[in-house]
Amino acid sequence: MKKSIAIAVASGKGGTGKTTVSTSLVCAAAAAAGYEATYLDCDVEEPNGHLFLKPRIERRFPVGIPVPVVDEEKCIACGVCGEVCQYSAIVCLNKTVLTFDKMCHGCGGCALACPAGAITEKEREIGVIEEGYAGDSAFSHGRLNVGEVMSPPLIKAVCSMGRGSALRIIDVPPGTSCPVIASIKGADYVLLVTEPTPFGVYDLDLAVNMVRELGLPFAVVVNRSRRDQTMALDYCKKKGVKILAEIADDRKVAESYSRGELPYFDVPGYRESMDELLISVLKEARQ
Amino acid sequence: MKEIVVISGKGGTGKTSLVASLAALAQRPVLADCDVDAADLHLVLEPLVREENDFSGGKMARIIADKCSSCGKCFELCRFGAVVKNENQTPGFSIDQVACEGCGVCSYFCPEGAIEFKTAINGQWFISDTRYGPMVHARLGIAEENSGKLVALVRSQAKMIAERENLSCIVVDGPPGIGCPVIASITGADAVLIVTEPTVSGEHDLERVVELARHFDIPAYLCINKFDINPAMTGKIERKAAAEGVKVVGRIRYDRSVTEAQIKKIPVVLLAGAPPAEDIRDVWSNFANEINLQKK
Numbered sequence: 001m002k003k004s005i006a007i008a009v010a011s012g013k014g015g016t017g018k019t020t021v022s023t024s025l026v027c028a029a030a031a032a033a034g035y036e037a038t039y040l041d042c043d044v045e046e047p048n049g050h051l052f053l054k055p056r057i058e059r060r061f062p063v064g065i066p067v068p069v070v071d072e073e074k075c076i077a078c079g080v081c082g083e084v085c086q087y088s089a090i091v092c093l094n095k096t097v098l099t100f101d102k103m104c105h106g107c108g109g110c111a112l113a114c115p116a117g118a119i120t121e122k123e124r125e126i127g128v129i130e131e132g133y134a135g136d137s138a139f140s141h142g143r144l145n146v147g148e149v150m151s152p153p154l155i156k157a158v159c160s161m162g163r164g165s166a167l168r169i170i171d172v173p174p175g176t177s178c179p180v181i182a183s184i185k186g187a188d189y190v191l192l193v194t195e196p197t198p199f200g201v202y203d204l205d206l207a208v209n210m211v212r213e214l215g216l217p218f219a220v221v222v223n224r225s226r227r228d229q230t231m232a233l234d235y236c237k238k239k240g241v242k243i244l245a246e247i248a249d250d251r252k253v254a255e256s257y258s259r260g261e262l263p264y265f266d267v268p269g270y271r272e273s274m275d276e277l278l279i280s281v282l283k284e285a286r287q
Numbered sequence: 288m289k290e291i292v293v294i295s296g297k298g299g300t301g302k303t304s305l306v307a308s309l310a311a312l313a314q315r316p317v318l319a320d321c322d323v324d325a326a327d328l329h330l331v332l333e334p335l336v337r338e339e340n341d342f343s344g345g346k347m348a349r350i351i352a353d354k355c356s357s358c359g360k361c362f363e364l365c366r367f368g369a370v371v372k373n374e375n376q377t378p379g380f381s382i383d384q385v386a387c388e389g390c391g392v393c394s395y396f397c398p399e400g401a402i403e404f405k406t407a408i409n410g411q412w413f414i415s416d417t418r419y420g421p422m423v424h425a426r427l428g429i430a431e432e433n434s435g436k437l438v439a440l441v442r443s444q445a446k447m448i449a450e451r452e453n454l455s456c457i458v459v460d461g462p463p464g465i466g467c468p469v470i471a472s473i474t475g476a477d478a479v480l481i482v483t484e485p486t487v488s489g490e491h492d493l494e495r496v497v498e499l500a501r502h503f504d505i506p507a508y509l510c511i512n513k514f515d516i517n518p519a520m521t522g523k524i525e526r527k528a529a530a531e532g533v534k535v536v537g538r539i540r541y542d543r544s545v546t547e548a549q550i551k552k553i554p555v556v557l558l559a560g561a562p563p564a565e566d567i568r569d570v571w572s573n574f575a576n577e578i579n580l581q582k583k
Contacts, residue, residue, distance in 0.1 A: 046296050181385055
């Protein structure tokens with residue numbers, strides 16, 4: 001069996017076109033390459049891929065993290081649990097142990113350290129994963145519960161889906177911190193989508209530094225490219241960063257996206273550029 | 288004093304461009320860039336840094352090679368996959384700093400006391416002056432954690448400046464999403480101004496961000512950026528927002544002058560002849576009225 005290839009589509013700045021590019025690559029894989037592809041939406045705070053791929057959801061299950069439960073009968077109020085916890089999620093005050101589940105990272109330290117064996121763990125739901133099919137492609141996304149701070153465990157769970165398919169396309173949340181790292185860590189290749197604006201290029205630089213720090217192979221896709229705005233191209237040239245595609249700025253793409261349609265099927269010429277991008281990125285990722 | 292936070296749910300809807308304009312429209316505001324892992328506001332406001340400080344949000348584990356007996360206890364206990372096995376090497380294990388969650392379990396339970404657990408520097412934060420008012424901003428280190436703590440720090444510094452200088456308004460540039468840094472940006476604020484765009488994604492993400500504001504009991508207002516990309520969707524979103532009790536304070540048209548202003552490093556409202564400038568002035572005027580803010 002051939003190894004499954006995971007391509008992460010990330011950006012630094014939000015709204016540069018990650019979802020448009022990643023959903024298009026899934027369409028290209030299904031249409032052109034005949035690949036059995038899986039789309040994984042790791043933007044669990046604001047997942048959008050389903051609005052375009054319109055999957056049939058066939059399975060839905062909760063994802064949680066382990067949090068402590070204190071047995072008051074057994075607790076000797078020694079305070080060791082509070083000393084171990086780095087997140088102030090468990091504290092011992094006036095001979096009573098209080099837990100703050102939302103602060104808990106689920107490390108298990110308190111339960112391990114408790115000398116009285118008074119702490120067990122229970123799962124606390126932080127979000128759900130929904131999976132199904134969009135055409136011939138498999139689909140999974142995570143939805144973080146509103147008001148929940150801890151997204152990485154849900155993201156890691158989304159990333160573990162679709163291991164059996166030949167190609168996995170990971171739609172990554174914006175930024176460069178823990179949710180992004182959790183999304184791209186297991187990827188074979190990263191595509192950084194940028195736009196030729198000062199914000200786009202500045203945040204691209206942050207993203208380039210991040211993927212270099214992680215030691216992942218990557219290339220850039222310049223979205224909404226315009227002949228009179230060369231700043232993204234100049235940046236890549238200066239930093240020795242490979243550009244795999246330039247997608248021309250086209251109001252038709254923005255309009256198609258605004259309606260929840262896939263520019264891949266909707267905008268003339270777009271499909272060809274995405275088919276080409278898929279071929280180049282697969283070639284790169286296999287190296 | 289009022290603290291207002293500009294958020295969006297979806298990324299790239301124009302938060303920072305709007306905040307840069309609000310900086311120019313508000314009466315000497317304190318500015319706070321809370322999008323600490325992709326901070327852009329300084330690119331337009333060109334702050335003159337007065338004070339630079341290290342930020343330390345948590346601790347990091349490190350294995351001390353000559354004390355380690357390679358027993359593997361740390362590997363067994365770490366739930367974050369941050370202890371890496373090094374086959375045929377001494378010591379047999381090391382810590383992946385990127386994966387390390389800073390929980391300290393490995394260090395606490397190491398039978399040899401071979402894992403040090405020390406405060407780490409996760410970024411920097413700055414107090415600066417801009418043409419429009421003082422600004423607090425930050426830079427989270429590459430692949431770092433604890434963005435929520437850094438956001439809380441930026442906000443508390445902005446508040447201290449506002450109190451010290453008796454300034455009436457703090458304008459916060461928030462991060463995208465609804466998770467940890469967003470929650471840290473909005474809890475306890477006086478109002479959130481949500482910027483969205485007339486797309487199915489904007490609509491979907493707005494629902495979740497409105498729910499978040501309600502969850503923390505913060506009054507939410509809405510403006511729609513690039514409204515003319517899809518006027519029908521703009522109307523739909525506005526009706527939906529109204530039904531949710533979110534007041535609509537304006538529409539901003541799509542125009543390339545927004546990028547031009549970014550390139551020239553000036554707020555759009557100060558760019559001569561920029562069509563969205565008028566729209567943004569209306570947004571600010573309506574919003575300031577709604578929250579009873581004194582105007583310039």
